[in-house]
Amino acid sequence: MRPIGVLCAIPQELAYLADNLADATTSEVAGMRFHAGHLDREPVVLAQAGMGKVNAAIAATLLIERFGCRVVLFSGIAGGLDPELSIGDVVIADHVVQHDAGYTLKDGFTVYQAGYLPFFSPNDALGHAAEEALLGRVRAALADLVLSPLSAGDPARPPRLHFGRVLTGDQFVGSEVLRERLFRELGGAAVEMEGAAMAQVCAAFDVPWLVIRALSDLAGHESHFDFAQFVDEVALSSAMIVRRLLPVL
Numbered sequence: 363m364r365p366i367g368v369l370c371a372i373p374q375e376l377a378y379l380a381d382n383l384a385d386a387t388t389s390e391v392a393g394m395r396f397h398a399g400h401l402d403r404e405p406v407v408l409a410q411a412g413m414g415k416v417n418a419a420i421a422a423t424l425l426i427e428r429f430g431c432r433v434v435l436f437s438g439i440a441g442g443l444d445p446e447l448s449i450g451d452v453v454i455a456d457h458v459v460q461h462d463a464g465y466t467l468k469d470g471f472t473v474y475q476a477g478y479l480p481f482f483s484p485n486d487a488l489g490h491a492a493e494e495a496l497l498g499r500v501r502a503a504l505a506d507l508v509l510s511p512l513s514a515g516d517p518a519r520p521p522r523l524h525f526g527r528v529l530t531g532d533q534f535v536g537s538e539v540l541r542e543r544l545f546r547e548l549g550g551a552a553v554e555m556e557g558a559a560m561a562q563v564c565a566a567f568d569v570p571w572l573v574i575r576a577l578s579d580l581a582g583h584e585s586h587f588d589f590a591q592f593v594d595e596v597a598l599s600s601a602m603i604v605r606r607l608l609p610v611l
């Protein structure tokens with residue numbers, strides 16, 4: 363059976379998965395660590411790529427081409443954009459968009475399909491949609507999921523699972539103005555720095571992908587503090603969902 367690739371950016375995102383990996387063999391390629399082995403008897407390759415779109419693209423390419431992965435997941439953290447969401451909520455992407463790819467004219471910046479010149483895209487689509495059949499299995503497997511409350515969370519508002527649009531860009535967002543624009547103009551539920559780049563690579567190789575993100579902050583002026591406080595806890599929550607999903611992928 364070909365393995366499932368699991369991509370992470372930072373050590374906190376990888377920790378729980380690496381700790382539970384059986385038969386682990388570690389290799390280093392392009393300055394990135396890859397851990398091949400089994401999680402609950404499922405063959406997997408875990409990659410710690412580092413942050414940002416280029417790192418994600420390198421690691422996704424290696425997972426597919428060198429390690430033969432049949433599906434590639436991202437597991438990690440994100441900033442919330444949708445005001446209905448709270449820290450600790452988990453967003454699974456039904457669609458991903460690179461929010462910093464596009465063109466700037468005198469009236470400002472317009473997001474455009476990454477990798478194409480304006481007006482030369484082969485279709486009108488912006489970003490990439492997750493595979494319907496895969497998402498259906500994910501929804502079914504998580505239908506009765508109960509997320510653990512955050513240690514410093516509001517007991518009256520337990521964490522929720524949400525399916526929605528995830529935006530990717532090479533910047534940490536800590537601005538109310540940008541957060542509001544990304545939600546209003548692009549309908550983003552969450553923002554992070556790797557998912558849509560990974561999806562672009564997967565689309566190029568015709569490999570299904572999935573992005574799972576737990577919210578460490580709300581991408582506003584307190585995001586740096588919230589990130590530091592919640593990164594470990596919410597990264598664990600995303601990794602635990604990966605483990606639960608492996609049998610249906």
Ligand code: ADE
Binds near residue numbers: 536554555581589
């Ligand atoms: N990952 C976690 N929080 C983020 C934020 N606010 N912006 C971009 N990536 C993030």
